[in-house]
Amino acid sequence: MDIIVPAEWEALRERLLHGPPWRTLMVAGPVNAGKTTLARWLAEQLQEQARTLFLDADPGQSLIGPPTTLALSALPLHPDRWLNLRFVGHISPEGHLLQMLSGLVRLVEAARRHRAQRLIIDLPGHMANEAGRELFFQMLDVVRPDYVVALQRDAELEPVLRCFRRSRRPRIVRLSVAEAVQARDRWTRSDYRRERFRHYFAGARVRRLSVHARGLHGMVPVLDNPEAVRHRLVALCDRHGFARVLGIVTRYDADLQWLYLWAPPFQAREIATIQFGRFRLDPAELGAERQWRRVPARTASPRTDASES
Template sequence: MISIGEGWKDLASALRGSDAGERVYVVGATDSGKTTLCRYLVDTAAVQARTAYVDCDTGQSRIGPPTTEGMAVYPDPSEPYLRFVGSTSPGGHFVQTITGAKRLVEKADELSARVTVIDSPGLVSGGVGVEFQFQMIDLLRPTRIVALQRGRELERLLANFTRNPGVAVHRIAVSPAVVVRPAAARRRYREERFRVYFAGAESQEISLRGLGLQGRVPDLGNPRGIGGRLVSLNDPENFVVALGIVEDLHPGGRRLEIFAPPFDPDAVASVRFGSVSLALGAAPGSIESFRR
């Protein structure tokens, strides 16, 4: 059940009444209700138009496992498209986050989505947050920016787009029904999502011969400490085929042993190494660790 906030129905009506394609960028701080609003907009728009939901929150993703951005098309979603950022927050991974979002929005266009709703990361505060969101918006070129604010905290960002005739800016107050989740609850959510994703996983080997290597690539000649590293096996377009947890790198760096859901090795064109290590058997609260 979605608690509908003030101004939501008017925004949904504007999307339904538009004759042109719509690209909606929803921005706000963590725990401002972005995801709930996005779900509402997608559900209402998909009643009469092919609608894509692009989820850019790699920590609290609703489409793919943590560390990924995802895109699904409604009303009849097939398997989602995922991009591996390699971290559960944009910090230190701005390029991967922005590039992944751009590619997912392009894929939504290729799949003939008339409405695309983009759920942005919650990094909005300070100069870094404003610059990050500016670059996301400038690259993705939404037709509408929906700003969820408790006061005027997003006005510095919005000032860059209010005079653009091709962009409508909607200011919506954060709903009093929004529940602020502590960091421990957000961590528990990530851990549960990882456990669900790897529930049917098994140990497998993949040859690295001829494959591209991306991200935080370790020294393949001296792979000490590589165990537990989260990696993405990608198709030729750099969309995720499967995520895996490294178990071992065979001598010479030619074969990688990973714990992963079943996948087609012939579909893999590259391997991206992330900044997160996972120990699924560890005690709650200590499954994740991060590498710089």
């Protein structure tokens, strides 16, 4: 994609390359402000000077990984490549604020372990309500980035930025929304998400995982209630709390304590916990109707995972 680079982006790049030392930068702004384009461009521009990682912190219009997740990536960026993935549980942070915040913090920590010298964080579109403002405040307060780049049309972020006026960090860089930004409507957004899910689940089939001796967390439904579990999106997480794979629950067998889910391949022995979100996804909508109805027979012992493939 050809992007038009405004003069103020160039000036920011020069400041970041030649100004005071820094490590973490967040790009914030309302929806359709050009956040992702700027964040990606900055990461690409800075990578030659220092090891730069990218944190896609938008669970809706994800650049990296499937929607409902946050992803830490190395450059060059690729939608299917990440270092660590965290499940939020929904395509919008609203209602999943804790998971958003903890996911962000855990991935910032992970960036340090991956020896990032620079970390560029692309935030989701700022929600101009109480929850959105508080989430933005908490993200800034807990991560304390060296810089926040505020893309604004109408001073949308100022109520929160004002809280940091007396702080040394973050330094605030205010930029206007580039003229080249093309607003995407809700249908384009939802088509984009569907396509990303379809791509993610392209190699999926019905697998089962024993719930016995595994922790459940997130928005855990009453498992015995078929309607409550059907089509719930879950993450199968490793012992560090990172999502190894996402799955769509098809049913729960209470006698054998098996969760049946439609998922890409995974190693059951690596799965320590199952994280539920509130989001539901119908596998049939992803073009998987015939496959996902093929549920494995109840043949293995209750303690056996038949999920490996």
